[in-house]
Amino acid sequence: xxxxxxxxxxxxxxxxxxxxxxxxxxxxxxxxxxxxxxxxxxxxxxxxxxxxxxxxxxxxxxxxxxxxxxxxxxxxxxxxxxxxxxxxxxxxxxxxxxxxxxxxxxxxxxxxxxxxxxxxxxxxxxxxxxxxxxxxxxxxxxxxxxxxxxxxxxxxxxxx
Amino acid sequence: xxxxxxxxxxxxxxxxxxxxxxxxxxxxxxxxxxxxxxxxxxxxxxxxxxxxxxxxxxxxxxxxxxxxxxxxxxxxxxxxxxxxxxxxxxxxxxxxxxxxxxxxxxxxxxxxxxxxxxxxxxxxxxxxxxxxxxxxxxxxxxxxxxxxxxxxxxxxxxxxxxxxxxxxxxxxxxxxxxxxxxxxxxxxxxxxxxxxxxxxxxxxxxxxxxxxxxxxxxxxxxxxxxxxxxxxxxxxxxxxxxxxxxxxxxxxxxxxxxxxxxxx
Ligand SMILES: Cc1cc2nc3c(=O)[nH]c(=O)nc-3n(C[C@H](O)[C@H](O)[C@H](O)COP(=O)(O)OP(=O)(O)OC[C@H]3O[C@@H](n4cnc5c(N)ncnc54)[C@H](O)[C@@H]3O)c2cc1C
Ligand code: FES
Ligand code: FES
Numbered sequence: 162x163x164x165x166x167x168x169x170x171x172x173x174x175x176x177x178x179x180x181x182x183x184x185x186x187x188x189x190x191x192x193x194x195x196x197x198x199x200x201x202x203x204x205x206x207x208x209x210x211x212x213x214x215x216x217x218x219x220x221x222x223x224x225x226x227x228x229x230x231x232x233x234x235x236x237x238x239x240x241x242x243x244x245x246x247x248x249x250x251x252x253x254x255x256x257x258x259x260x261x262x263x264x265x266x267x268x269x270x271x272x273x274x275x276x277x278x279x280x281x282x283x284x285x286x287x288x289x290x291x292x293x294x295x296x297x298x299x300x301x302x303x304x305x306x307x308x309x310x311x312x313x314x315x316x317x318x319x320x321x
Numbered sequence: 322x323x324x325x326x327x328x329x330x331x332x333x334x335x336x337x338x339x340x341x342x343x344x345x346x347x348x349x350x351x352x353x354x355x356x357x358x359x360x361x362x363x364x365x366x367x368x369x370x371x372x373x374x375x376x377x378x379x380x381x382x383x384x385x386x387x388x389x390x391x392x393x394x395x396x397x398x399x400x401x402x403x404x405x406x407x408x409x410x411x412x413x414x415x416x417x418x419x420x421x422x423x424x425x426x427x428x429x430x431x432x433x434x435x436x437x438x439x440x441x442x443x444x445x446x447x448x449x450x451x452x453x454x455x456x457x458x459x460x461x462x463x464x465x466x467x468x469x470x471x472x473x474x475x476x477x478x479x480x481x482x483x484x485x486x487x488x489x490x491x492x493x494x495x496x497x498x499x500x501x502x503x504x505x506x507x508x509x510x511x512x513x514x515x516x517x518x519x520x521x522x523x524x525x526x527x528x529x530x531x532x533x534x535x536x537x538x539x540x541x542x543x544x545x546x547x548x549x550x551x552x553x554x555x556x557x558x559x560x561x562x563x564x565x566x567x568x569x570x571x572x573x574x575x576x577x578x579x580x581x582x583x584x585x
Contacts (some may be wrong), residue, residue, distance in 0.1 A: 163325065183324025185354065204358040207349055211418055219416040224354045244554055293494035294414020
C-alpha cells in the first residue's frame, strides 16, 4: 500500500507523517502521532467518542480520512489545558461529576467546546442539540448538560 | 483497511478515474468510510474532486443551485435556504452534518436520505457532466449511476408551501422511522391546487406518494379535506424493516404523521 504524506497542525504544533492511503484520522492520531485522546468507540459515526475539531468544526475522526486534513488545524481534548490549567469545559466536567468511566468524555468535551466557541451563552436546548451526536453510557447526560451550562456561566463571568 | 484515495481538481478527471473497477466516489465519506471500517472490501479506491463549484450555493432570482459537496450544516445556516434548514438539520448529529453532503444523501439507502426526501418534494433536478435529470428519474436509476453528481437545482418554495417532518424515536437526533416532505400550493379559496409529497423509509429510497397527492387536489387542508389522502397514503409503498421499526409499524404510522404534517 502506497504511503502518502500528511501535514497538519495538531493543538498548535505542526505534524507531518507518512501514512497508508485510506487511514482514518482517528487511527493516524492514535497510532502514528500518539494522541490517544480521541477514542474509537464504534468506528461507525454513531458514538461521538472520536470527535475532534477541524478548522473550527466538529468532525468524527473515525469517518475522516487523514489525508483530507492536509493543511488543517486540528484540536483534540489533549490540547485544551494550558500550562497545567484545565480548560473551563474540563474544569466544569470535574465540578459537576460529568465524567465516570471517561470513555465518552474527550469527544463530548470537543462537542461542548465547539458549541461554546460559536454560542457562548447557549440555552439548555442548544446544549442538548450540540451533544446529540455523543453517546454516554454512564452519566445519564444530566451532569454533562450541567457542565456545559456551568462552563458557559464561568466564561461569561470571566468576560464581564 | 486497503483503501486508496485519489483527489482530482476537476470533475472531468475524477469521472475518468471512476471508470476503474473497485472505485467509488467519496463525498463526505460518512457512508463509504463507515462501510470500509465495517469491513466492506468491495471498494478499494475512493475518488474525489476538489472542484470549488461542487461546494458552492447559488441563489439567483428564486432559483437555487447547491453543489454536490455542500454539507448539511452549510445548508442549515445559509440565510436564503431557511425553508430547507429543517430538512438539513434532520440529518444526523452536529458532526455528521458537518461532513454529510447533498450528493451523498441522494445515494443514501433507507433509513437514510432525509434530505433527498425534501429534494424530491421540491421537484429538484440532479446535474452531472452529462446534463440534468429530474430527481425522481435519478433516484429510480441511481444504482446504475456512475457519473459524479455535480449539483442539485430547484425553485425556492414560497414560505408556507413547503413542509417537512422527520419522525425518530431518539430526540433530538435519531434515525428516521420515516420522513415526509410536501410541496403544497393552494388556490385563493384555500383548496389545494398542486401537491407533491415525498416519503422516506417507505421504500428502499425516497418515493412519491402519488395517490395521496391526487386525492388532495381540490380539497381543503382540514380534517375532512385530507381524509382521502390519508387513506391513500400507503399506496405503492413497501416500507423497510430495520432495528428502528418494522415495515408493518411504518405503514401503520404513516397516515398519522402525514395528517400532522398536512394540518400543521
Ligand atoms: C451516525 C450516522 C447518522 C446518520 N444519520 C443520518 C440521518 O439522520 N439522515 C440521513 O439522511 N442520513 C444519515 N446518515 C447517512 C449519511 O451521513 C448521509 O446520508 C450523508 O448525506 C451521506 O453523504 P456523504 O457525503 O457522507 O456520502 P459518502 O459516504 O461520501 O457517499 C455515499 C454514497 O454516495 C456516493 N456519492 C457521494 N457523493 C456523490 C456525488 N457527488 N456523485 C456521485 N456519487 C456520490 C458515494 O460514491 C457513495 O456510494 C447518517 C450516517 C451516520 C454515520
Ligand atoms: S468512533 Fe467515531 S463515532 Fe464512534
Ligand atoms: S462517562 Fe462513561 S460513557 Fe460517558
